[in-house]
Amino acid sequence: MDIQALRSQIEKIDTLPTIPGVLRKLLVVIENPKASLNEVGGFIANDPVLTSRVLKIVNSPIYGFPGRISSVSQALILLGLNVVKGMLLGVSVFEAMQKTMLGLWEHSLGCAITARIIAQKKGLTEPEEVSVAALLHDIGKVVLGLKFPEEYKKIMAEAEDKGIFILEAEKKHFTISHAEAGAWIAQKWNFPRNLVEVIEYHHKPHLSNGVPVQTAIVHLSDIIIRAKGFGFAGDDFVPAVNSVAWQTLGLSEADLKEVLSELEDSLSGAEDFFLSEA
Amino acid sequence: MKTIAAITKDPLLTNIIDRFFKDSYNVVNFSKIQSSLDYIYGSIPDIMIIDIVMGDSMTVNVLNEIKGDPIFGHLPVLAVVDDDFTVSDWDSLFIDDYVRRSSLEMELPVKVGLCVHRAERIVEVNPLTRLPGNIAINMQIQKRLDAGTVFALAYADLDYFKPYNDRYGFSRGDEVLKMLGRLILNTVKSKQPSGSFIGHIGGDDFIFITDPENMEETAAAIIDNFTKIMLTFYDHEDRIKGCIESVDREGNKRTFPLIGISIGIVHNKFKKFSHYGEMAGAASEMKKYAKISGGHCLKVDKRHLEPEITQKA
Numbered sequence: 001m002d003i004q005a006l007r008s009q010i011e012k013i014d015t016l017p018t019i020p021g022v023l024r025k026l027l028v029v030i031e032n033p034k035a036s037l038n039e040v041g042g043f044i045a046n047d048p049v050l051t052s053r054v055l056k057i058v059n060s061p062i063y064g065f066p067g068r069i070s071s072v073s074q075a076l077i078l079l080g081l082n083v084v085k086g087m088l089l090g091v092s093v094f095e096a097m098q099k100t101m102l103g104l105w106e107h108s109l110g111c112a113i114t115a116r117i118i119a120q121k122k123g124l125t126e127p128e129e130v131s132v133a134a135l136l137h138d139i140g141k142v143v144l145g146l147k148f149p150e151e152y153k154k155i156m157a158e159a160e161d162k163g164i165f166i167l168e169a170e171k172k173h174f175t176i177s178h179a180e181a182g183a184w185i186a187q188k189w190n191f192p193r194n195l196v197e198v199i200e201y202h203h204k205p206h207l208s209n210g211v212p213v214q215t216a217i218v219h220l221s222d223i224i225i226r227a228k229g230f231g232f233a234g235d236d237f238v239p240a241v242n243s244v245a246w247q248t249l250g251l252s253e254a255d256l257k258e259v260l261s262e263l264e265d266s267l268s269g270a271e272d273f274f275l276s277e278a
Numbered sequence: 279m280k281t282i283a284a285i286t287k288d289p290l291l292t293n294i295i296d297r298f299f300k301d302s303y304n305v306v307n308f309s310k311i312q313s314s315l316d317y318i319y320g321s322i323p324d325i326m327i328i329d330i331v332m333g334d335s336m337t338v339n340v341l342n343e344i345k346g347d348p349i350f351g352h353l354p355v356l357a358v359v360d361d362d363f364t365v366s367d368w369d370s371l372f373i374d375d376y377v378r379r380s381s382l383e384m385e386l387p388v389k390v391g392l393c394v395h396r397a398e399r400i401v402e403v404n405p406l407t408r409l410p411g412n413i414a415i416n417m418q419i420q421k422r423l424d425a426g427t428v429f430a431l432a433y434a435d436l437d438y439f440k441p442y443n444d445r446y447g448f449s450r451g452d453e454v455l456k457m458l459g460r461l462i463l464n465t466v467k468s469k470q471p472s473g474s475f476i477g478h479i480g481g482d483d484f485i486f487i488t489d490p491e492n493m494e495e496t497a498a499a500i501i502d503n504f505t506k507i508m509l510t511f512y513d514h515e516d517r518i519k520g521c522i523e524s525v526d527r528e529g530n531k532r533t534f535p536l537i538g539i540s541i542g543i544v545h546n547k548f549k550k551f552s553h554y555g556e557m558a559g560a561a562s563e564m565k566k567y568a569k570i571s572g573g574h575c576l577k578v579d580k581r582h583l584e585p586e587i588t589q590k591a
Contacts (some may be wrong), residue, residue, distance in 0.1 A: 036468075037468055063456065063460060064452070064453060064456030064457075065453040065454075065456055065457050065511075068453065068457070068510055068511060069510065070510065071510075074506065074507045074510070075505075077460075077464055077465065077503050077507065078457060078460045078461060078464065078507070079460075079464070079470060080460075080463070080464035080467060080468070081464075104367055125509070125517070126509070126510075158450075192510075210514070213516075259464075
């Protein structure tokens with residue numbers, strides 16, 4: 001398939017499904033009349049698909065400020081509880097590839113938590129923006145897995161057989177990777193430019209011009225969370241850290257130790273978010 | 279009592295209208311639209327029922343002229359039409375609804391009720407934010423004052439909005455106003471879901487109404503939410519600098535602080551207001567006072583509390 005046709009197929013996607021465990025919890029949230037904006041926001045911010053839905057709505061031209069909002073809490077203030085609850089009512093779930101997706105959801109959440117810790121350590125003014133970008137960095141895998149389920153199964157099998165990264169197998173098959181696919185959909189949904197850039201370059205952080213620090217944080221978080229074995233990004237091994245990104249961040253060994261120990265505490269709470277019954 | 283202006287030469291229709299509505303409406307009858315003009319231009323009725331007979335282009339022309347005037351555009355017009363009535367071009371017949379002659383008995387009372395209600399439901403809105411505009415705002419304040427309800431009224435506007443507009447252009451400025459409208463609406467509704475009201479006066483001026491005990495918390499939450507979200511409406515370099523460069527009213531290059539929001543609050547717990555303008559004016563005064571105190575700020579009018587409380591404050 002040529003790249004334009006692929007892109008227009010992907011851009012036709014209106015909404016993405018989430019995983020079944022989240023749906024069960026979601027119903028509890030919707031049916032609780034006392035749920036506050038903060039509680040609903042906290043729930044949404046744990047799930048890449050729910051987060052992408054909220055950002056898509058708040059950045060749509062209807063509200064009049066497309067491409068401006070990249071944080072869930074801000075989106076909720078601007079949309080209001082009724083709009084958000086209505087949006088949640090329409091959420092559907094994956095029917096195929098559930099196991100793979102569960103691993104990806106955990107990987108995404110773990111990456112978001114890691115990115116937030118590093119962003120705070122680096123003193124960034126908007127740590128939530130970085131954690132949202134980390135939560136959504138692999139949204140392209142959801143997109144490709146949903147649109148081309150059979151091909152994606154083959155890609156995963158090939159990566160495993162040949163001992164190559166999913167990223168390489170994707171490129172062989174589609175000529176693009178999940179990073180481009182994610183950036184396309186993010187652009188189509190009017191996500192802020194910075195967010196699109198992090199998604200597009202999380203495997204090539206040296207190419208990020210607008211937000212090099214944010215991209216470097218997400219790139220490093222992706223690798224740290226894989227190395228910790230939290231969730232499953234699709235690969236059996238851990239890729240190398242990009243040297244430009246590493247220099248951009250300038251973290252000392254002591255910094256890294258602190259990040260890892262903070263991460264230990266935060267992850268124990270996140271571990272059962274997708275698994276436990278509501 | 280609401281008024282119906284009925285325009286028809288047909289005594290049967292006049293009779294039906296009389297029979298249905300004489301107890302619940304004040305019905306004023308005219309045989310020709312021309313003779314109704316003097317009445318309509320002097321006191322707008324709540325609804326006009328007009329008999330449209332095929333080939334009577336004079337009536338339609340006069341009707342279109344009335345409805346074409348912005349002041350009378352909202353006057354609901356219910357047309358009574360022949361059974362084979364069709365329209366190819368709605369720009370040549372300014373009516374709001376119609377009833378066919380053969381279904382008058384069944385439909386007329388329902389349609390009249392719906393038309394009047396619909397006209398009341400459609401309040402004039404600010405085209406930018408779709409929030410209620412000045413007429414609706416004044417009505418909301420006056421309604422509460424007349425009913426003797428105790429309530430708090432807040433007047434909010436932005437500080438340093440003009441330099442933002444100059445630096446980024448009007449369309450970016452409009453984005454900020456649309457964001458602010460959504461933000462005030464949802465913050466007020468989340469603090470007080472019922473009995474509250476939000477209106478957009480125009481430009482960067484907004485008002486909102488809540489119960490007095492909810493107001494200060496609501497206003498503080500608006501300032502807090504706005505301060506956080508506003509940052510993302512600046513370009514990266516300005517966000518880092520924490521200020522913008524633009525030109526002042528004299529055309530000199532200057533550095534301006536980031537946009538802030540000032541809110542003035544008044545309530546009628548101790549001071550009685552009788553007219554909406556008086557209360558809105560007092561809230562606007564408090565807002566100016568908040569502005570002088572340096573933005574990101576709310577000021578509550580406490581000048582009319584009992585003396586001992588004022589001293590403690």
